[in-house]
Amino acid sequence: MxxxxxxxxxxxxxxxxxxxxxxxxxxxxxxxxxxxxxxxxxxxxxxxxxxxxxxxxxxxxxxxxxxxxxxxxxxxxxxxxxxSSEIKPSKTNDALLVMIYGGRYVGDDVILKEVRRHRDIHQKGLEKLLAIESLYFNLDDELKPQYRLPYLTLKRGIRGEQSWLEWADEVIAELSPQ
Amino acid sequence: MxxxxxxxxxxxxxxxxxxxxxxxxxxxxxxxxxxxxxxxxxxxxxxxxxxxxxxxxxxxxxxxxxxxxxxxxxxxxxxxxxxSSEIKPSKTNDALLVMIYGGRYVGDDVILKEVRRHRDIHQKGLEKLLAIESLYFNLDDELKPQYRLPYLTLKRGIRGEQSWLEWADEVIAELSPQ
DNA sequence: ATCTCCATGTAATGTGTTACATGATTAA
DNA sequence: TTAATCATGTAACACATTACATGGAGAT
Structure with a gap:
């Protein structure tokens, strides 16, 4: 809740x-x-x-x-x-990974296409987050402390998307025909 | 569904x-x-x-x-x-980030404690995934192709947890008293 | 005695999604 | 005239969580 x-x-x-x-x-x-x-x-x-x-x-x-x-x-x-309470770690239900996991029942090209589509979405997501980060960097030093904690959450988003994209590039390389 | x-x-x-x-x-x-x-x-x-x-x-x-x-x-x-269909990118609802975002209403120590608790959980999660990865590495080369796609999903988990832990360490450093 | 594993399920409740519904303003 | 933005909501349905329920086997 x-x-x-x-x-x-x-x-x-x-x-x-x-x-x-x-x-x-x-x-x-x-x-x-x-x-x-x-x-x-x-x-x-x-x-x-x-x-x-x-x-x-x-x-x-x-x-x-x-x-x-x-x-x-x-x-x-x-x-x-x-x-001040303990919260449960969030669970990830990622349908794209289910799709890749079961990808053997269709061609690599089918999976590749969907991974590429998601890659684009995540790329755009990252760009948005980086734009927000640069707003934070350009903030007056007096104002920065106020956004200290939200900035840490923003960083999670940035790191998360970067890590996702690195992985996606590996997947794309693996699934692309030589 | x-x-x-x-x-x-x-x-x-x-x-x-x-x-x-x-x-x-x-x-x-x-x-x-x-x-x-x-x-x-x-x-x-x-x-x-x-x-x-x-x-x-x-x-x-x-x-x-x-x-x-x-x-x-x-x-x-x-x-x-x-x-073969298009799937919606998964949405993340992460209560820990909500907690950090709103952390100004309690002391840094309160947030720090919960981040540390989650760090431990993620650390254990990563270790489990790495153990599975080493099983894959030790597989006969003939058997590996069969697990090619599941291995890609495993890699997502590994990279994801590693990225999470790196971020958590930054958060812990930021919130720890000098 | 108590706990965990095996093995299956129902019922109530809580949460999330999709569709429906209205209606004004503004920009292309 | 079409779409987007502003602004609020209800209703039906789908999905997830918690609690309840049973019962034997094997370990501590």
């Missing part, structure tokens, strides 16, 4: 609407936690019912009203409890 | 019982696809209903009977179709 904790972390940083949160899940935390807007809205409802967050409505012209959610004292206490 | 495909791949390799499959998910494919025995039994039931697999009962002495499942012609066709 870490989607709730992800939401609490984001809202503790900055009160936001559901829509804004769903945008943040496409960047920032989104590099290690994915959530659709449907999930976000239902979890915001639950968190509100449980008193961990509350909201104020903000009128807007020409656009639907926003509900700006923020973490309550109770929510902050809950977040701190979670931050 | 790649659990079904994982099961088909494993059963295409070797007809097995639900219990045996659940053991395989603790090693082999288990390094990139996790499934509990409850999931496995329900999916085996569904796959049987859909005619993609069937089973024969094997009597055993002193132990409950085994249902040995095997892939049908229809199942094999379905597997090949899947192997």
């Amino acid at each position: 870490s989607l709730q904790h992800s939401l609490l972390v984001l809202l503790a940083e900055q009160p936001s609407s559901g829509y804004e949160l769903s945008q943040k899940f496409k960047s920032g935390v989104g590099y290690f936690w994915k959530a659709s807007h449907q999930q976000i809205y239902t979890q915001l409802k639950k968190l509100t019912e449980d008193g961990l967050i509350d909201f104020e409505e903000e009128q807007q012209e020409g656009k639907p009203d926003k509900k700006i959610y923020k973490v309550t004292a109770q929510g902050m206490a809950g977040l701190k409890t979670w931050l | 790649s659990l079904q495909h994982s099961l088909l791949v494993l059963l295409a390799e070797q007809p097995s019982s639900g219990y045996e499959l659940s053991q395989k998910f603790k090693s082999g494919v288990g390094y990139f696809w996790k499934a509990s025995h409850q999931q496995i039994y329900t999916q085996l039931k569904k796959l049987t209903e859909d005619g993609l697999i069937d089973f024969e009962e094997e009597q055993q002495e002193g132990k409950p009977d085994k249902k040995i499942y095997k892939v049908t012609a229809q199942g094999m066709a379905g597997l090949k179709t899947w192997l």
Whole structure:
């Protein structure tokens, strides 16, 4: 149930609407936690019912009203409890690896094509992360300490993608006809 | 729904019982696809209903009977179709990174402790994978081609864990008091 | 006695995905 | 006029987790 904790972390940083949160899940935390807007809205409802967050409505012209959610004292206490708890290592369910593992039932070319397609996606992912990293590097030295921890998570993403790409290149070399 | 495909791949390799499959998910494919025995039994039931697999009962002495499942012609066709299809890149939902990202609300020591705990788990994971790799290296050269594709998936696991550990060491260095 | 391994499953609950639904604004 | 962005949600379905349930064999 870490989607709730992800939401609490984001809202503790900055009160936001559901829509804004769903945008943040496409960047920032989104590099290690994915959530659709449907999930976000239902979890915001639950968190509100449980008193961990509350909201104020903000009128807007020409656009639907926003509900700006923020973490309550109770929510902050809950977040701190979670931050001090043991969490289960994440499990990886990677269908591409299942495909490669069972690749003997089709030609190498079929697997190769799909690995290449994924390679492109990961390459683009890496580029995005590196762009964010350079923003961090260009930050004033006074501001850097604030982003120290998020930067460590960004580094995980970068290293992860680099490692993935190195592996993919090996696979591509192995499966390519001579 | 790649659990079904994982099961088909494993059963295409070797007809097995639900219990045996659940053991395989603790090693082999288990390094990139996790499934509990409850999931496995329900999916085996569904796959049987859909005619993609069937089973024969094997009597055993002193132990409950085994249902040995095997892939049908229809199942094999379905597997090949899947192997030739585009699959969505896997999403990572990593609660430890959420924790680090939001770590400013607790002390560095709290986060450090949890990172160290995970480091140990990943270290052990890597050792297991390296042990399997050395089995592969010691294989007769005639047998190696058979394990070519599974070996590529093993390599992903090894590289992934190595990259994870390198990152964890950086995090530990960053969070450790001087 | 207690625990782990073998071997199978159901039931309840929790989480995630896909599809459906609405409606205004702005840019191509 | 088509698509994208802003903004919110519900409903149906698929998938995963936890708890419950049984029962013998063998080891400590």
